[in-house]
Amino acid sequence: MRVLVIPDVHLKPYLFYQASELMEKGEADQAVCLMDIPDDWDREYDIGLYVQTFDAAIEFAKKYPDALWAYGNHDLCYMWNERESGYSAAAARTVQEKQLELHKALPEGNEIKYIQKIDNVLFCHGGVLDYFVKSLVSPSEYKDEDKAIRKINEFHHDLMWNDMSPIWFRPQYSKGKMYKPCKILQVVGHTPVEKIYRKGNVISCDVFSTYRDGRPIGTREFPVIDTETWEFWGVRCV
Numbered sequence: 001m002r003v004l005v006i007p008d009v010h011l012k013p014y015l016f017y018q019a020s021e022l023m024e025k026g027e028a029d030q031a032v033c034l035m036d037i038p039d040d041w042d043r044e045y046d047i048g049l050y051v052q053t054f055d056a057a058i059e060f061a062k063k064y065p066d067a068l069w070a071y072g073n074h075d076l077c078y079m080w081n082e083r084e085s086g087y088s089a090a091a092a093r094t095v096q097e098k099q100l101e102l103h104k105a106l107p108e109g110n111e112i113k114y115i116q117k118i119d120n121v122l123f124c125h126g127g128v129l130d131y132f133v134k135s136l137v138s139p140s141e142y143k144d145e146d147k148a149i150r151k152i153n154e155f156h157h158d159l160m161w162n163d164m165s166p167i168w169f170r171p172q173y174s175k176g177k178m179y180k181p182c183k184i185l186q187v188v189g190h191t192p193v194e195k196i197y198r199k200g201n202v203i204s205c206d207v208f209s210t211y212r213d214g215r216p217i218g219t220r221e222f223p224v225i226d227t228e229t230w231e232f233w234g235v236r237c238v
Contacts, residue, residue, distance in 0.1 A: 003118060004028035004235075005223040007189040007206045008036040008072060008125075011049050013056035015208060018237045019222060020060055027235050028224050031064055032116055032123045033057070034189035034206075036072030038095045041212045044088035054098035061105040068116040069106070072125040072190065073167045075099065080157045113153045114166050117146070119227040120183060126169040126190045127202060128152075128179040145184060171202045178202060185230050192217045196234050203232055 004027060006019050019031060037057055043049055061067060077084045078095040088095075103112065116123040133148050136159060141147040152166065160167055171178060172191045179186070181201040188202060192209035194217060203225065207218025221234030 001030060001118060001227045002028040003121070003123075003225045003227055004031045005123065005187055005205055005225060006031060006033040007208055007223070008034060008192075009053060009057070010036055010074070010209065011038065011040040011043055011046075011053045012208060013049075013053040016056035016060040020063060021237050022222060022235055023064060027222075030118070031060075031067040032118075032187075033060075033067065033069050034072060034123065034125050034187075035070060035112075036074040036125065036189065038078065038091065039074045039086035039088060041210065041214075044086075045090050047091055047094055050088075050091045050094050051098065054095070054102065058098070058102050058105045061102060065107045065110065068110070068118075068123065069102075069112040070116050070124050071112055071114050071167060076157075076160070076167060080161065082157075082161060114155070114160065115149050115153060117149055120145075121185045121187060121225060121227040121230070122149070122179075123187045124166045125188065126165070126167050127171040127186055127188045128166045128184075129164055129169050129171075129174075130177040130179045130181075132164045132166070132169070133179050145180065148179075172199075172204055185225075185227075187223065187225055195219050196221060196223045196232065198232065207234075 009015050077087050137148050137151045141151050170191045186202045189206040192206050193204045196205045205223040209217050221236045225232045
C-alpha cells in the first residue's frame with residue numbers, strides 16, 4: 001500500500017489542502033497524519049489560524065475517513081495540561097474544543113493513537129525505542145508487535161510524557177536501538193530535517209518546519225511510503 005504522510009503541521013492549514021489534492025491525483029492509497037497540529041513560532045495569539053488549521057484537519061478527516069492520525073506532543077500537551085515550549089494559553093480552550101471536534105469527525109474504530117501500524121510499518125510522532133517497549137510490556141507482548149502496540153496505545157500521561165516515549169523520542173540524535181529493526185520500519189516526524197531520509201529502520205520526514213524567521217528547514221515534500229517494499233519518495237503539489 002502507498003501511504004501519504006502528512007508530517008508535523010504546526011498551524012499550516014495548506015498541508016491538508018495539498019495532501020487532499022495529492023490524494024485526488026492518486027499519489028497514494030491512504031494517508032497518515034503525524035499531527036502536532038497546533039503551535040508555531042510567535043503565533044500563540046493568532047487564534048484564527050488555530051481555528052483555520054483545525055478546520056482543515058477536520059475537513060480532511062471527513063473527506064478521507066480511513067486516514068490515520070498519530071498524536072504529537074503539541075496535541076497532547078493541551079489534553080494533559082503540560083506547559084511545554086510553544087504552548088499557547090490564549091489558544092488552549094480553542095485547541096481543546098477543536099480536538100474534540102476532530103475526534104468526533106473520525107469514524108468509530110479509527111481513533112487517534114500514539115502509534116499507527118500498516119503492514120510492518122509503524123507511523124508515530126517521535127519513534128518507538130526498543131528499551132521503551134521492552135521495559136513496559138510483557139515478554140509475550142514484546143514478541144507480538146500488534147499486542148505491544150495495542151498495549152502502548154493504552155498508556156496515559158505518566159508513561160508517555162518523557163523523552164523515551166514514542167511521542168518525544170528523537171532517533172535522529174540517539175544511538176538507541178529501535179523496536180525490532182530487522183522486522184519493523186518506522187516513519188516519524190517531531191524532529192525537523194532538511195530532507196526525507198532513512199537511517200536504519202527509521203524514515204524521518206518533518207520537512208515542513210521552519211526557523212523562527214519563517215525560513216523553511218526542509219524540502220516541503222510529502223513522503224509516500226510503500227508499506228510492502230519499504231520504498232519511499234517525496235511528492236509535492238505543482
